[in-house]
Amino acid sequence: MGSEGTQGTGRVADAVAVSGVERAPFDTSVAHIARVYDYWLGGKDNFAADRAAAEQAIAAWPDIVLSVRANRAFLARVVRYLAGEVGIRQFLDIGTGIPASNNTHEVAQSVAPESRVVYVDNDPVVLAHARALLTSGPYGVTSYLDADLRDTARVLSAAAGMLDFSRPVAVMLMAILQHVDNAENPGAIVAALLDALPAGSYLALSHPAADIEAEAQGKLAERLNQTIAEKVTMRDRAQVARFFDGLELVEPGLVRVPEWRPASQVEARSPAGLWGGVGRKN
Numbered sequence: 001m002g003s004e005g006t007q008g009t010g011r012v013a014d015a016v017a018v019s020g021v022e023r024a025p026f027d028t029s030v031a032h033i034a035r036v037y038d039y040w041l042g043g044k045d046n047f048a049a050d051r052a053a054a055e056q057a058i059a060a061w062p063d064i065v066l067s068v069r070a071n072r073a074f075l076a077r078v079v080r081y082l083a084g085e086v087g088i089r090q091f092l093d094i095g096t097g098i099p100a101s102n103n104t105h106e107v108a109q110s111v112a113p114e115s116r117v118v119y120v121d122n123d124p125v126v127l128a129h130a131r132a133l134l135t136s137g138p139y140g141v142t143s144y145l146d147a148d149l150r151d152t153a154r155v156l157s158a159a160a161g162m163l164d165f166s167r168p169v170a171v172m173l174m175a176i177l178q179h180v181d182n183a184e185n186p187g188a189i190v191a192a193l194l195d196a197l198p199a200g201s202y203l204a205l206s207h208p209a210a211d212i213e214a215e216a217q218g219k220l221a222e223r224l225n226q227t228i229a230e231k232v233t234m235r236d237r238a239q240v241a242r243f244f245d246g247l248e249l250v251e252p253g254l255v256r257v258p259e260w261r262p263a264s265q266v267e268a269r270s271p272a273g274l275w276g277g278v279g280r281k282n
């Protein structure tokens with residue numbers, strides 16, 4: 001789908017089929033995080049309701065725009081590290097988002113062209129972009145799965161058809177677990193994903209922080225919870241650290257995302273309200 005197809009307030013009429021999945025038309029009058037996030041990143045794949053929700057969030061905490069950019073930069077540095085320094089060749093990126101610069105497969109395949117990437121998201125606009133995502137070079141493979149993170153059995157069984165689970169996989173949960181509330185036991189979801197993978201696999205994760213710019217981010221979460229379909233649960237550093245239980249955190253540990261192996265001190269000082277880290281399964 002080009003950007004024209006998602007501008008405006010009308011309904012998207014076309015169902016899109018990817019990997020045998022058919023989706024019905026969806027309601028564009030309700031804001032969704034994938035499109036709100038796209039707006040913050042300067043994208044055009046969003047509707048009036050998404051833009052209004054995004055602007056209200058900016059009013060609550062103007063640094064949200066720099067924060068999401070810092071998150072994207074973190075994602076790219078993490079993938080470059082995993083593909084380049086660790087030698088990971090398989091990525092399971094859950095909560096893909098609408099394509100932006102430095103998508104996981106682009107970074108991984110620029111380092112190692114044979115890298116295999118499986119994307120997972122449950123947003124219909126992300127699904128509509130899957131064809132754009134499914135463009136690997138001649139050696140790598142990029143696949144897209146329209147599924148819910150909370151259905152780990154389905155995510156794992158489908159991903160197992162595309163990735164070799166006897167070899168290390170990097171599971172990426174970038175800015176997604178805030179949409180899984182405590183009653184849904186996000187820790188068990190992370191554990192189920194890692195349990196299916198061999199030693200030498202990695203978890204890469206970022207999560208909006210309840211304890212960075214606490215007041216402003218609290219207002220931001222409150223606004224988002226009034227405007228978008230997916231509910232938001234901010235977590236503090238200790239709560240985010242628990243997602244890495246049983247894993248070995250690689251240096252520099254769980255830090256504000258721009259402080260994770262920054263390219264420069266200027267980058268490290270960027271405003272950002274997310275904790276981020278990378279852990280190894282031993």
Ligand SMILES: C[S@@+](CC[C@H](N)C(=O)[O-])C[C@H]1O[C@@H](n2cnc3c(N)ncnc32)[C@H](O)[C@@H]1O
Nearest residue numbers: 034095096097121122123148149174175176179
């Ligand atoms: C804030 S965006 C982050 C995008 C990207 N991971 C990044 O860090 O730049 C969150 C993404 O997670 C997706 N998402 C939220 N809840 C989900 C769920 N339960 N299952 C699958 N995807 C989900 C949304 O549709 C959205 O694309």
